[in-house]
Amino acid sequence: MENTMTQTYDLLLKNGTIATPNGIHAGDIGVRDGKIVAIAASLPASSAGQVIDCTGLHVLPGVIDSQVHFREPGNEHKEDLESGSRAAVMGGVTTVFEMPNTNPLTTSEAMLNDKLRRAKNRMWCEHAFFVGGTAENYKDLPELERLPGVPGIKVFMGSSTGNLLVEDDENLLNILKSIKRRAAFHSEDEPRLRERLHMRVENDPSSHPVWRDVECAMKSTRRLVEAARKAGNKRIHVLHISTAAEMDFLQHHKDIATVEILQHHLTLEMEAYARLGTYAQMNPPIRGGEHLIRAWQAVNEGLVDVLGSDHAPHTRAEKDKIYPNTPSGMTGVQTLVCQMLNHVNTGKLTLERFVEISSHGPQRIFGIAGKGRIAVGYDADFTIVDMNAKREIKDEWIQSKAGWTPYNGQTVQGWVIGTLIRGQTVMWNDELQGVAIGMPAKFVEAL
Secondary structure (H helix, E strand, C coil): CCCHHHCCEEEEEEEEEEEECCEEEEEEEEEECCEEEEEECCCCHHHEEEEEECCCCEEEECEEEEEECCCCCCCCCCCCHHHHHHHHHHCCEEEEEECCCCCCCCCCHHHHHHHHHHHCCCCCCEEEECEECCCCCHHHHHHHCCCCCCCCEEEECCCCCCCCCCCCHHHHHHHHHHCCCCEEEECCCHHHHHHCHHHCECCEHHHHHHHCCHHHHHHHHHHHHHHHHHCCCCCEEECCCCCHHHHHHHCCCCCCEEEEEECHHHCCCCHHHHHHHHHHCCCCCCCCHHHHHHHHHHHHCCCCCEEECCECCCCHHHHCCCCCCCCCCECCCCCHHHHHHHHHHCCCCCHHHHHHHHHHHHHHHHCECCCCCCCCCCECCEEEEEEEEEEECCHHHCCCCCCCCCCCCCEEEEEEEEEEECCEEEEECCEECCCCCCCECCEHHHC
16 A cells, blocks of 8 residues: 555546636546645546546536525524535535625624634535625725625615615715725615515515516616716626616626626526415516526626525525515525536536636635635635436425425436535535535635
8 A cells, every 4th residue: 555645645536527717628636735736637546545536527616605694693593504504515515605684784893703603613615704884884894894704795775684774875885985895785776665565465476576676676786886986986796686677787887897696597487486486585586587588698698707596595484474474585505506507408508607607706706715716726625516417306405494495396407416625525425524614715805
């Protein structure tokens, strides 16, 4: 047996099809001390302490989900950092950015540090926590946005789950003037939402997109871009775009604006309300087919920068109430990869484009250090998938405390076989491995 002192690699991924920034090709990957140190057509198996045979499998850069709600602190009956991150790695997601609309809100250094403490030795994946921007804390944002473990500032322009809301232009401008990094925005117009409350029809969740209509989203996004220009062309990241109008508008503002799309807005349309009822309720809403068509065009023409899940779990008891007395949000982090691989297999996008919006894109626009690429010097975070495997998505598979998915009963082609973080296997063949090893992500812009 070879002496371990002479081993070149701690881990070798052999015979896989690798998705690198330069394209997808067959090859091997050598890992040492949690980093990628070699990529080649062939590396000797004898040079590694551990070898994983990836014959027939694709090795993708670890998927980054830059919008999740793990509900801790304050609503741990829906989800917590352990269960949410467990769902993430079961679905092939290696890094998550968690949102600030918890209770209490993540609007201060103390609350950020509380989340980081809670995450230690409990979160299965790498993680970062957005800080909420408000009318009260905007003067503190230059310091808060640079703290370790922070991907940037998150602003809610329209009310959703929680109590973070900046609905007026004056405070929006104050926030934008204060910050230097790219900030993320939930873009729905709160005054219009209030005006249209009467549009909600009791026990009819299909009235949700009537209330939260296209103009509600479009009006807010126009205001956001105008404020960003006025503040000195500040960089903005517009979350979960759901309308064709916003896509058409934002393509003219790509110098400052990046675009996120959700798996839900690429997969579900109006028929979901009849099939799923309040389980299809989310903000911004699932909309009609013309918006789905435009969303896919935006993905494939390069307008979309980032794919997210907006994992926002609620219990069945909460969802089973009568609309509109029901919360908005769906689970998503565990189904993000398999759902999109199925879209790849049905020809809606290429695997290269999926890798771009799920790994390369978030790394690029948020300045994540050492993540999101299969390249020498980067962390050995991998999402290993079988593009030919067919599986049925079942509620019983879902790790979230909510215990349900809007895709229950759907058969998909393309399944995550393994999730590796810093060279350590944390999930293989639908089984967790080892213990929670997630660490806070680092950011180039914050260093």
